[in-house]
Amino acid sequence: MLEFIRLKKQQKLKGENDKGKYQNLPPGTMGIPILGETISFLIHKAEFFRQKRKNYGPVFKTHLFGKPTIRVSGRENIRKIIFGENRIVQSSYPASVKMLVGTNSLSMSTGTQHRDRKRQLMKFLSVEFLEMHVMCFSELVQETLRYWSSQSSVEIYAECRYLFMELAAKFLVSVDLSKNEKKVMKKHYQDFSDNLFTLPINLPGFGFNKALNAKRTLKKMFKTIVKNGEKSVNQFPSVLEAYGATLEDQKDIDDEFLDAIVELLWNSSETISSAAFSIVYLLATHPVVMTKLKLELSENGYILEDLNNNVSDTKQTSFKGVQELPYTEAVVKETLRLMPPIGGAYRKVLETFEIEGYTIPKEWTVVFGIRETHEHDENLLDPMNFNPDRWIGNNDASKIGYFPFGGGARGCPGKNFANTVLRIFTVELCRNLNWDLLEQNPELLYFPTPRPKNNLHVRFYDKSAIF
Numbered sequence: 001m002l003e004f005i006r007l008k009k010q011q012k013l014k015g016e017n018d019k020g021k022y023q024n025l026p027p028g029t030m031g032i033p034i035l036g037e038t039i040s041f042l043i044h045k046a047e048f049f050r051q052k053r054k055n056y057g058p059v060f061k062t063h064l065f066g067k068p069t070i071r072v073s074g075r076e077n078i079r080k081i082i083f084g085e086n087r088i089v090q091s092s093y094p095a096s097v098k099m100l101v102g103t104n105s106l107s108m109s110t111g112t113q114h115r116d117r118k119r120q121l122m123k124f125l126s127v128e129f130l131e132m133h134v135m136c137f138s139e140l141v142q143e144t145l146r147y148w149s150s151q152s153s154v155e156i157y158a159e160c161r162y163l164f165m166e167l168a169a170k171f172l173v174s175v176d177l178s179k180n181e182k183k184v185m186k187k188h189y190q191d192f193s194d195n196l197f198t199l200p201i202n203l204p205g206f207g208f209n210k211a212l213n214a215k216r217t218l219k220k221m222f223k224t225i226v227k228n229g230e231k232s233v234n235q236f237p238s239v240l241e242a243y244g245a246t247l248e249d250q251k252d253i254d255d256e257f258l259d260a261i262v263e264l265l266w267n268s269s270e271t272i273s274s275a276a277f278s279i280v281y282l283l284a285t286h287p288v289v290m291t292k293l294k295l296e297l298s299e300n301g302y303i304l305e306d307l308n309n310n311v312s313d314t315k316q317t318s319f320k321g322v323q324e325l326p327y328t329e330a331v332v333k334e335t336l337r338l339m340p341p342i343g344g345a346y347r348k349v350l351e352t353f354e355i356e357g358y359t360i361p362k363e364w365t366v367v368f369g370i371r372e373t374h375e376h377d378e379n380l381l382d383p384m385n386f387n388p389d390r391w392i393g394n395n396d397a398s399k400i401g402y403f404p405f406g407g408g409a410r411g412c413p414g415k416n417f418a419n420t421v422l423r424i425f426t427v428e429l430c431r432n433l434n435w436d437l438l439e440q441n442p443e444l445l446y447f448p449t450p451r452p453k454n455n456l457h458v459r460f461y462d463k464s465a466i467f
């Protein structure tokens, strides 16, 4: 009897606590039962969040992918989430992402498995690794730029994806992709990426089914490449172990090993190619920035005064060299601020907490909006303007809400790799080529990564050919 009274008391208390849990929720709408507002999100993508932010402010509720969800933006607000990992929140993505990327993957793992794998990946992507490969990154970029300028025009977003898929495959996984393999893989990675955030319905015609098929094909392709390759097992870089992969016997390629290759190339090439496209686009539409960038490259020996000279006579890019170009660094930084490749990150709430006086209830999903944080930064004059100068000699730069790589325990381990590769790309691009967009005011999409809506073509000119 006493036990019964105690249980009743406990239930009453829990009910009262739960009531508190749902008081003072942020503004917003929850849509229809079960589906919530998922369909509207799948139709409007990034615009869905932009519009809600406009209507409700930096903290609003919605219902996505079967979960009551709160989307949060603003520097201090998202710092609370980023640095609350494993205390008040934990990384947790919608079911479709978990199933497609794989629950065993680095990005989806938690606890000690996550910590150990991440440590391994960061050890692999060391400064020594970057120093060792910078020359080869540059050569690959130069070779690609020569091809771009030899064509009457190129489809820029597709070309950026080929380049950075090849670069990631070569330097992270030690696999050389043929032209045809790159072409087929690009299509399947596109299907995989475009349908990651969707309803997990595995029926023909649904995005989830398309993404599952794409991943299956990518794994099959890598299996054939690995089997036909000249490599012995131990020539595969240890980085794959960070993704949970083991390859004990080359004849019997482990499923996890293939999952790991697909994940690593997805993590690295999708983001970098979107950023590289944004650099081409933003420089073409901001000639004053382009002039300043060229001046810096010229002052540092990357562009010779006599423009008839061969590129080989100019300074080679090096790891140290590209760290000493503040304006180039500012261009890359400002690109990632204005067009961040990843717009937001998902967390499960472990403990009820508050943001701006609103309750963020336990067991709900909370998403920190990187894109909206960058777009509405109160510390910036005209945050929607592309202005690399805001990073130069600015003592208050540390106050800028800048999170393209997330942060805290789940912060991006590929940050240094990405920054180095993007600086090399910018230097090689601007010192060798001029270019025009062949569409005025091209429409852009911002989800899953920034890109042109249509197949934007760009005409590249080799500088020595026009001077």
Ligand code: HEM
Pocket (backbone or CB within 6 Å): 091, 106, 107, 108, 118, 125, 264, 267, 268, 269, 271, 272, 275, 340, 341, 342, 345, 346, 403, 404, 405, 406, 407, 409, 410, 411, 412, 413, 414, 415, 417, 418
């Ligand atoms: C411009 C390029 C890149 C951008 C903007 C970017 C952005 C991000 C962001 C925002 C996150 C945090 C996600 C979260 O908090 O849930 C993240 C995580 C991650 N990124 Fe990157 N990334 C880039 C390049 C790379 C590269 C080159 C690699 C691999 C070599 C990589 C591997 C990863 C991995 C494995 C995670 C998961 C980390 C974890 O869960 O602890 N990324 N990235």
